[in-house]
Amino acid sequence: MKEYTITVFSENNIGLLNEVTIVFSRRKINIESLTVSESEVKGISRYTIVAFMDESKVENVVLQLEKIIGVFKALYFEAEEIVHQEVALFKIANSSKLNGNLEALVRNQNAKILTVNPEFLVIEKVGYKAENQQLFNELEQYGVLQFARSGRVAVSCLQKDFTKYLKEFVA
Amino acid sequence: METATKAENIKEMNNTGETLSGAEILVRSLIQEGVDTMFGYIGGAIMPVYDALYDYQKELKHYMSRHEQGATHSAQAYARLTKKPGVCFTTSGPGATNLLTGLADAYLDSTPMVVITGQVPSGLLGSDAFQETNMVGLSMPVTKWNFQITKVEEIAEVMAKAFYIARTGRPGPVLIDITKDAQVQKTEYKYERCKGIRSYQPVPKLNMGEISAAAELINSAKKPMILAGQGILLSGAEQELMEFAEKTQTPVACTLLGLSSFPTDHPLYVGMLGMHGNYGPNMNTNQCDVLIAIGMRFDDRVTGDTSKYAKQAKIIHIDIDRSEHNKNISVDVPVLADAKQALTELNKVVRGSEREEWMQSFKDYYQLEYEKVIENQTHSSRERINMAEVIDCLSEKTNGEAVLCTDVGQHQMTSARYYKFKNPNTQVTSGGLGTMGFGMPAAIGAQIADPNATVVSVSGDGGFQMTIQELAVIRQYKLPVKSIVLNNSFLGMVRQWQDLFFEQRFSYTEMDNPDFVKIVEGYGIKAKRVSKREELQDAIQEMLDFPGAFFLEVVVETESNVLPMIAPGAAVSEMRLE
Numbered sequence: 173m174k175e176y177t178i179t180v181f182s183e184n185n186i187g188l189l190n191e192v193t194i195v196f197s198r199r200k201i202n203i204e205s206l207t208v209s210e211s212e213v214k215g216i217s218r219y220t221i222v223a224f225m226d227e228s229k230v231e232n233v234v235l236q237l238e239k240i241i242g243v244f245k246a247l248y249f250e251a252e253e254i255v256h257q258e259v260a261l262f263k264i265a266n267s268s269k270l271n272g273n274l275e276a277l278v279r280n281q282n283a284k285i286l287t288v289n290p291e292f293l294v295i296e297k298v299g300y301k302a303e304n305q306q307l308f309n310e311l312e313q314y315g316v317l318q319f320a321r322s323g324r325v326a327v328s329c330l331q332k333d334f335t336k337y338l339k340e341f342v343a
Numbered sequence: 344m345e346t347a348t349k350a351e352n353i354k355e356m357n358n359t360g361e362t363l364s365g366a367e368i369l370v371r372s373l374i375q376e377g378v379d380t381m382f383g384y385i386g387g388a389i390m391p392v393y394d395a396l397y398d399y400q401k402e403l404k405h406y407m408s409r410h411e412q413g414a415t416h417s418a419q420a421y422a423r424l425t426k427k428p429g430v431c432f433t434t435s436g437p438g439a440t441n442l443l444t445g446l447a448d449a450y451l452d453s454t455p456m457v458v459i460t461g462q463v464p465s466g467l468l469g470s471d472a473f474q475e476t477n478m479v480g481l482s483m484p485v486t487k488w489n490f491q492i493t494k495v496e497e498i499a500e501v502m503a504k505a506f507y508i509a510r511t512g513r514p515g516p517v518l519i520d521i522t523k524d525a526q527v528q529k530t531e532y533k534y535e536r537c538k539g540i541r542s543y544q545p546v547p548k549l550n551m552g553e554i555s556a557a558a559e560l561i562n563s564a565k566k567p568m569i570l571a572g573q574g575i576l577l578s579g580a581e582q583e584l585m586e587f588a589e590k591t592q593t594p595v596a597c598t599l600l601g602l603s604s605f606p607t608d609h610p611l612y613v614g615m616l617g618m619h620g621n622y623g624p625n626m627n628t629n630q631c632d633v634l635i636a637i638g639m640r641f642d643d644r645v646t647g648d649t650s651k652y653a654k655q656a657k658i659i660h661i662d663i664d665r666s667e668h669n670k671n672i673s674v675d676v677p678v679l680a681d682a683k684q685a686l687t688e689l690n691k692v693v694r695g696s697e698r699e700e701w702m703q704s705f706k707d708y709y710q711l712e713y714e715k716v717i718e719n720q721t722h723s724s725r726e727r728i729n730m731a732e733v734i735d736c737l738s739e740k741t742n743g744e745a746v747l748c749t750d751v752g753q754h755q756m757t758s759a760r761y762y763k764f765k766n767p768n769t770q771v772t773s774g775g776l777g778t779m780g781f782g783m784p785a786a787i788g789a790q791i792a793d794p795n796a797t798v799v800s801v802s803g804d805g806g807f808q809m810t811i812q813e814l815a816v817i818r819q820y821k822l823p824v825k826s827i828v829l830n831n832s833f834l835g836m837v838r839q840w841q842d843l844f845f846e847q848r849f850s851y852t853e854m855d856n857p858d859f860v861k862i863v864e865g866y867g868i869k870a871k872r873v874s875k876r877e878e879l880q881d882a883i884q885e886m887l888d889f890p891g892a893f894f895l896e897v898v899v900e901t902e903s904n905v906l907p908m909i910a911p912g913a914a915v916s917e918m919r920l921e
Contacts, residue, residue, distance in 0.1 A: 183542055187479055187489075194484050235666035241488045241508060241543045341541050 173224045175204075177249045177256065177326050178234060180219035181211060181338060183242040192219060192243070195236045201225050205258075205323030213338040216244065220256075222324050244341055249328055256326035260304035261286070262295040262311050263318040274314060281307050292317060360533065365495040366395035366526040368534075369459070372502035374402050375534045376457075378430050380421060380791060382406045382414035386434020388461030388474060391526035393432070406791060406820060409812035411438050413784040415445020416810070419454045420748060420771045420788030426579070428455040428509040428517075429788065435461045436474030439520070440481065444778055446516045447485040451775025452600060453577060455514035457505045465493040465522040478520045487515030495528035499535075507537035512545030513664040514577060546681060547663065549688065553678045557635075557659045557685075558692045560676060564633035566701045567593045568624070570616060570645075573600035573774075574638010574662065574682040581605070581767045583686035584637070591695035594705055596624035598639045600774040603764035607743065613705045617645045618909045619756040622716075622918055623708030625909060628653050629916035630704070637661045638682040641671040642775065651914035661685045715920040716906045721761065727900035728876050730754055730829050734761035736883050737799065737827070745797040746771065746789045750782030750806035753835035756905045758801050780809030783826055787813060790822045797825070797887065804830040804856050814866040817892045825886050826863075826894045831901045832856055839904045844911070863894040874898035 182188050189208060196203055204222040211218035225233065230248050237246035264270075266289065278285060283297035297307050301321070308319050363371070369392055373381070383405060385393045396405055408414035411433045418429030429449075433439055439460040449456045463472040479491045488508045490501050498521070505517045561567060575584050581604055588595050588605070594613040595605045599620075605612055614621025616628070628634065634656045639645070641660075646652045649672060660667070660674040661682060668677035678685050720731035734757050737745070743765035749755040749772040764770060771789055773781035786800030807828045817824050834852040841849050863870035869889060873882045879897065886893040909918045 186491075187483070190480065191483055198484065232666065232670050235668075235670075239664065239666045241540065244542045 174227055174230075175222065175224050175251060176230050177251075177254050177324065178219070178221040178223065178237070178246060179249070179326065179328065180221065180237055180246045181244040182217050182219065182240070184210065184215055184217045185242050188217075188240070188242045191240045192221075192237060195233060195240070196221075196223060199225075199229065199233065201233070207323035207325055211338060212335050213342055215342060216338050220324050220326050244338070247328065249326070253330075254326040254328050256300075256324050257298050258301050258304055258324055259322040260297045260299070260307065261318070261320045262297070262308065262316055263292050264295065264311060264314050265317055266290060266292050267315070269314055277310055281310075283307060360531050362529050363532045364391065364395065364527055364529050365498050365521070366391040367398075368495065368498045368530070368532050369502065369521065369526070370395045370399050370403065371532060372499055372534060373430060374399070375536065376502070376506040377427065378403065380404050380406070381430040381432060382408055382418045382421070382788070383432030384408055384411050384414055384434070384438060385432075386438045386461065386474070388435035388463060388523050389432055389438075389459070389526075390461075391523065392459070392461065392521075405432075406787070406816060408784070409815045410810065411441035412444050412780065413787075413810050413813040413816065415442050415449070415456070415458070416778070416781050416784035417788030417791070417813075417816070418456055418458075419445060419449050419452075420785035421792045422449075422454050422456055423771050424746070424768060424789055424792035426577075428457045428506055431456065431458045433458075433460050434474065435463055435478070436476050439478045440476055442518075443481060443485060444776075446482055446518065448773050448776040448778045448781065449516040450485045450487065452773065453514050453573060454516065455509040456516035457509050458516060458518045460518065460520045461526070462491065462520045462522045464524040466524070468493075468522070478518065482518045485516070486518045489518040489520070492519060492521040492525050495525050495530045498525065499533060503535060503537040504540065507540070508543065512543075547665070547679045549680050549684055550678075551688070553676060553680075554685065554688045555692070556676045557661075557678055558689055560633050560657050560659060561591055561635065561689070561693050562695070564593075564695075566627075566631045566698070567591065567633040567635060567695075568627060568631040569593050569595045570598065570634065570636040570639055571595055571601040571604050572598045572637060572639025573604075575601060575604035576768050577638065578663075578681045578683040580638075580683035580686050583683055583690060585609075586690050587686050587693065590690060591693050592698050593635065593695065594624075594702060596620070598642070598645055598774075599759055599772065601639060602759055603767055603769045606765055607763040608765070614709070615759055617642075618647070619760065619905050619907070621709065621760070622712035622907050622920065623705040625915040625918045626708055627704060629655065629914065631656050634658045635661075636674075637686070638663075640664075640667045643671070646671060646915065647909045647917070648912055648914045651916070712907060712920065720903070723900070725900055725903075728874070728879060728897060729903050730757040730899050731761050732876070732879065733827065733829060733883070733897050733899070734758050734801070736880055737801075738762045740883050740887055741797055741799070745769065745799045746793065748772070748782050748786040748789055748798065748800045750800075750802040751777045751779045751836075752803045752806060753831075753839065753905050754801050754803045754829040756836070757829075760905075779806035782806060783824075784810050784813045784816075786824045786826065787816050787822060790824050791820075798823075799825045799827060801827045801829065803835055804828055804832060804854060804859070805834045807859070811862070814863060814868060818866045818868060821891065823891050825892070827886075828859055828894070828896045829899050830856065830859070830896050831899050831903075833901055835901075836905070838901075842904060843908075859894070859896045868892045868894055870894040870896070872896040872898065
């Protein structure tokens with residue numbers, strides 16, 4: 173089993189997400205993370221899906237995704253073929269416990285403080301999943317009230333000009 | 344009189360900008376798509392559409408099934424024979440869920456269908472209203488496409504898209520769920536047939552590199568073999584296949600659904616593939632040097648153990664569905680194309696000469712199969728009639744020219760093995776899903792598609808009772824369908840597995856059957872039972888000569904197994920003759 177990042181471009185239609193996930197669930201493949209939002213082209217969604225599966229199956233999965241009416245293209249990548257990040261938000265109670273150490277930590281981790289008010293502050297970090305997890309572990313001493321992380325977003329190292337490619341569909 | 348006027352002017356009435364109800368727009372859409380026949384069952388949520396149908400009885404003949412599953416199987420067979428999408432209407436809730444088996448069957452067997460289900464009014468969606476089920480959700484895994492219409496303005500465009508998707512590329516079933524309010528709302532009617540969908544490419548652009556790679560392998564092959572699947576029938580490539588086989592002097596084996604794509608009396612025909620196929624093509628799958636698979640998907644019933652499947656051969660796989668390439672079997676040369684398109688190109692560049700020794704090996708295997716199996720089954724010395732005797736006799740008396748609709752089980756495999764198909768597209772059976780109860784309603788659809796054909800349904804005593812109520816359709820529409828039940832008072836194929844692989848523990852496979860003749864006579868259909876060998880020939884003749892519907896029950900041997908057989912998990916070359 174290997175970790176793959178799968179990118180799917182599709183119409184922004186009701187039910188398509190369901191069709192996409194059925195391809196995974198019928199093969200009993202768990203989805204580790206899934207991010208769907210509008211691509212650079214209005215009306216076309218971009219999915220980034222992270223899942224573990226056998227090397228022999230990943231191509232079948234991707235072709236079955238492409239077979240869905242409404243899907244323009246599906247691609248799969250291994251870790252070294254993409255540049256990827258996640259966003260994490262940490263909500264911490266604003267209390268006397270906070271001191272200069274927190275600020276240093278935030279700076280050292282390339283995170284930033286988004287909001288500060290008398291009740292709480294929110295820290296944002298963009299990074300790999302493990303990095304965000306690491307920051308969470310270190311912030312725990314200050315009492316983390318909420319920790320929300322996005323799924324992975326990724327761009328591939330492929331040469332192809334996807335912006336142009338997608339625009340051709342709507343032309 | 345208004346009805347007649349409406350009907351006569353229908354063609355001109357397109358795009359007149361009239362304001363019509365959603366129900367009428369739906370009905371007009373069908374006519375625009377060339378539909379003249381449909382199957383279905385009325386109910387609350389589809390009543391406005393049926394009310395509109397009442398005005399179009401001249402254009403649209405609706406056959407009322409007795410259970411929605413029956414309607415789907417009839418529509419499937421109709422689609423397979425006419426190569427037009429089969430159309431079904433049902434209501435919401437149970438009417439709709441009863442369609443799921445037919446949709447799953449059509450999806451696996453690439454049958455074009457457009458199925459329309461009524462739905463509760465859009466305001467009630469998600470509220471667990473009376474007869475509300477989430478049909479889009481339920482049907483998603485078993486349809487090529489589906490859509491829920493909630494606004495009248497969507498109907499014409501969605502219907503055009505539905506027909507386009509169902510019939511193009513690899514055909515398949517489409518479900519359109521339409522809320523009751525959308526059926527009664529009104530809007531301006533304007534219909535345009537769908538010419539393309541931006542995220543869907545039904546006809547792949549032929550890659551000439553793939554064609555020349557395939558041709559190179561074919562032209563250097565010493566022991567090639569063709570596996571002909573349903574793709575040949577779907578693309579109407581029977582002539583191209585014949586030319587290809589003759590030019591390259593390559594033996595042709597058919598999958599279950601590929602049967603009738605190549606005449607069984609052709610010298611290059613070597614039989615059926617798969618678990619209960621013929622001995623030669625299975626054994627030689629592991630002997631050939633080039634395997635040319637056309638419009639088939641390497642189903643597990645064809646391949647047996649994939650780790651021991653044709654390992655010595657180079658494999659060429661021609662298929663229109665890219666996701667089928669390398670799905671079950673790794674192939675050397677995938678060709679993404681419609682079968683007809685690929686064969687037409689290949690025929691320009693392929694050649695071959697007679698392969699006496701190679702063909703002889705098929706003949707030798709056939710001889711062995713004949714001595715060990717075929718002779719014993721078609722000329723049984725046992726007291727009871729063997730299923731093979733019935734099919735052999737039927738094949739002879741119909742000259743291999745009937746449309747044969749079979750159910751699922753021993754009788755199906757026996758029919759596939761012993762019926763000598765002469766003409767293309769003359770077998771209708773449930774292959775991928777293996778749906779018991781498919782055969783008789785399928786025969787109804789086949790007879791409607793081709794009123795002059797001799798349509799024979801062959802079922803077992805188990806499957807026949809799963810959709811027995813469809814006899815009422817034969818009665819109501821006076822269809823001359825011939826139905827044969829091969830009655831061994833068992834679920835024969837399961838019994839066979841229990842016999843061979845479960846130490847003869849016959850767990851719940853024996854059936855205490857009703858008097859089939861009495862039941863069928865209750866439907867007003869002529870019926871007969873035979874159990875003696877000497878009566879069989881005459882009974883089949885009587886059935887075929889009878890001008891209307893006829894039911895023939897043949898009491899057959901219980902203990903007989905369908906042989907040869909590739910045991911589950913075994914390799915194709917480990918096929919057993921006894």
